[in-house]
Amino acid sequence: MLIIARKPQESFVIGEDIEVVILDVQNDKIRIGINAPKDVSILRKELFDTKKSNQDAVLLSENLKINQLAKEIKKNRK
Numbered sequence: 001m002l003i004i005a006r007k008p009q010e011s012f013v014i015g016e017d018i019e020v021v022i023l024d025v026q027n028d029k030i031r032i033g034i035n036a037p038k039d040v041s042i043l044r045k046e047l048f049d050t051k052k053s054n055q056d057a058v059l060l061s062e063n064l065k066i067n068q069l070a071k072e073i074k075k076n077r078k
Contacts, residue, residue, distance in 0.1 A: 011021040
């Protein structure tokens with residue numbers, strides 16, 4: 001993990017085209033701005049984790065359905 005110290009109105013760049021700007025620091029909250037291309041998805045970590053969990057659940061469900069269908073096909077062939 002890279003740790004960078006920045007003051008308000010200072011920024012850092014990720015790659016060639018993503019800029020993260022520290023907008024404000026108050027008490028225990030930091031406001032940041034992110035300048036990135038429109039095709040770059042930016043999600044809060046908790047939303048990213050929820051999205052990933054949902055995708056994993058869909059894949060698991062699809063795999064279970066495929067396995068059940070394969071069992072039915074084998075059963076009907078006998």
